[in-house]
Amino acid sequence: MQPSSETQQRERIPVEIFPDADAAAASVAREIAALIRERDAQGRPTVLGLATGSTPVRLYRQLIRLHREEGLSFKRVVTFNLDEYHGLPPTHPESYRCFMQEQFFNHIDLPPANVHVPDGLVPRTEVFASCRAYEDAIRAAGGIDFQVLGIGRTGHIGFNEPGSTRDSRTRLVTLDALTRRDAARDFLGEANVPRYAITMGVGTILEARRIVLMAWGEAKAGVIAQAVEGVPAPQLPASLLQGHGAVRFVVDRTAAAELTRFKHPWLVGPVDWQPAVTRQAVVWLASTVKKPVLKLLDEDFSEHGMADLLTERGPAYGLNIRVFNELQHTITGWPGGKPGADDTHRPERAAPFPKRVLVFSPEPSDDILGMGGTLRRLADQGHEVTVAYLTSGNLAVPDEEALMAADLVADLAGTARDPAVGLADNVRRQLQAKPAFGQDSAEVRRFKGLIRRSEARAALRHSKLGAEHTRFLDLPFYETGRYRQFHPAEADRAAVARLLEEVRPHQIFATGNLDDPSSLAAVCWDLVRQAYRSCRAAPWAADCRGWLYRSPTRPWNPAEIDMAVPLSPTELALKIQAIYQHKSQRSQSPLADATLHEAWQQAEASNRATARAYDALGLAEYAAIEAFQRWPA
Ligand code: F6R
Secondary structure (H helix, E strand, O other): OOOOOHHHHHHOOEEEEOOHHHHHHHHHHHHHHHHHHHHHHOOOOEEEOOOOOOOOHHHHHHHHHHHHHOOOOOOOOEEOOOOOEEEOOOOOOOHHHHHHHOOOOOOOOOOOOHEEOOOOOOOHHHHHHHHHHHHHHHOOOOOOOOEEEEOOOOOOEEOOOOOOOOOOEEEEEOOOOOOOOOHHHOOOOHHHOOEEEEEHHHHHHOOOEEEEEOOOHHHHHHHHHHHOOHHHHHHOHHHHHHHOOOEEEEOOOOOOOOHHHHHHHOOOOOOOOOHHHHHHHHHHHHHHHOOOOOHOOOOHHHHOOOHHHHHHHOOOHHHHHHHHHHOOEEEEOOOOOOOOOOOOOOOOOOOOOOEEEEHHHHOOOHHHHHHHHHHHHHHHHHOOOEEEEEEEEEEEOOHHHHHHHHHHHHHHHOOOOOOOHHHHHHHHHHHOOOOOOOOOOHHHHHHHHHHHHHHHHHHHHHHHOHHEEEEEOOOOOHOEEOEEEEEHHHHHHEEEEEHHHHHHHOOOEEEEOOOOOOHHHHHHHHHEEEEEHHHOOOOOHOOEEEOOOOOOOOOOOOHHHHHHHHHEEEHHHHHHHHHHHHHHHHOOOOOOOOOOOHHHHOOOOHHHHHHHHHHOOOOOOOOEEEEEEEOOO
16 A cells, blocks of 8 residues: 555654565565665675564564575674573573574575674673674674664663663663563563573664564554654654664554554544544544534534545534444443343344353463353353363463472372372472473473463353363464464464364354464464365355454454443453453563552453443443454454
8 A cells, every 4th residue: 555645754663564464574575685686796795684573573484485495595694682681691592692592594595604693691790892893893894784683562672772872882781671571471480580691782783784673463553653753752762763774664553553643643644534444533633622522513523634534424413323323332231242132233143042152262361361251141142162272371371380280289189199199299300300491391281371271261160151161272383382482373274163063052262363473372263264264155154154252452443343242330340250260371470560460450440440430422331441452254
């Protein structure tokens, strides 16, 4: 899509938007390949600045493919990585050196002597000299031709956290609390995440001749919009890229969602006032002028750049009523449809009743966090609910929890001949001998998975759903994978499709559609989508409706909601109790701070925020709301 000139004025960094991350990564890979070939032809080396993390993995896969299939050679390429954790040896599985070897360097013909990654083991007293030597090496190589960047949720580039200035150079930095929290899963617990890192500076990055920053998934959307449209400031280091002569952001559609051209398109050009964008505009106007929808005046519209909306769909009086009714009709206490009622304006159809409802939860606890109140209602209202846990979730169980459970089993039985005690003893021995960041055996993972099973059952009991309503698929891709490095296969898709064929649902609830494609939720979402597609010809699929729920990290705006299920204060309290049952998932960090740390806090805040937003629009004053979007399966 060609951005309008208003968009170009507002966006201070060119943004290229692709339908998905794979298409975007393929395009950047082709650009890098063309640069390498051009410089090879001139007999000159190509100097690449490289990043780690989930974002560039797809790019590296594409470059490896070009090497294997199209003879792209890296013999004359020189690389400099942005950063490295301080204190981690290069052999550590979470070190960036190890990441680069596994994800890229081991698969191409790049000479090891051409690789540069900051030394994470350099003693504190020598860090300064080592950082200076890194900068000297970049200069000696002729400077960076092409810099690849990702972006953190703090707006960091490399590990230049908020506060990093435009002229900062390669140095030792302290990691931001949010960054450490984001890395907690990879390190199997926040307490294990290093506190310091060595990073190229913003100034070092800005010297690169060409810069491409990539981002996927909705978690990055806010920070992308701020970096592109906001005033450049050290509080958001990526915004300091503004003004570089050859910088570009390459993003997927979900990471672009907060740019003004999508979020408030009426501010940057003419709009085709279809119902969805009309609703989006009216909701935005109401929250901007802080009035309920039914009190918006013609002047409010014209003073906020929406005169054409009035001309096409106005006056305000009728427009307000139409949008108010649309919003009102999203609210229902009957998420499975109200039997026997007129359903013309209800989000879900009345018949059939009861419905067979299939809820997909990527890991145990995603179901309760995203739709615990609705699950309870569906059960209360007599529907046949099945909750399918796609993965065992064992990677997220801290060792301490597993040790506690193993102790319990061993104490209980008291006879070493009991096979359960044998398992518990093995688990205890293995965990006690486990080195820092060591990987768990299949036996330990099975044990940890069982802990999550019992938590999931306990949480569902709180939602009035018995064990007969649960299915634990333990999909194989998870059992053999690591976070950010999952490779689902046909067996996984087939298992999901088999369940669909068995349940023949009238309603499917799923999540993960807006997440970073390498996240567990997105991998699971993709499996559900593909499995559903493979069943589309089945007779039950003709009468099946899909609903999307979301993790509680960002509440939906009312304009994005198709079904809003209100929760009373008691229902909200019950939901929180159900979340509590996932004991192994409570924060392990002793630093209780003021931020929303625990999952239950995030879920509560998100459900309350949605209710407040409905209230502010003049709809109804509920304690909390769980929100859903229709999935146009
Ligand atoms: C990594 C790096 C970081 C990441 C950023 C995003 O070398 O420099 O700035 O690019 O933290 O990480 P992901 O891609 O994992 O979301």
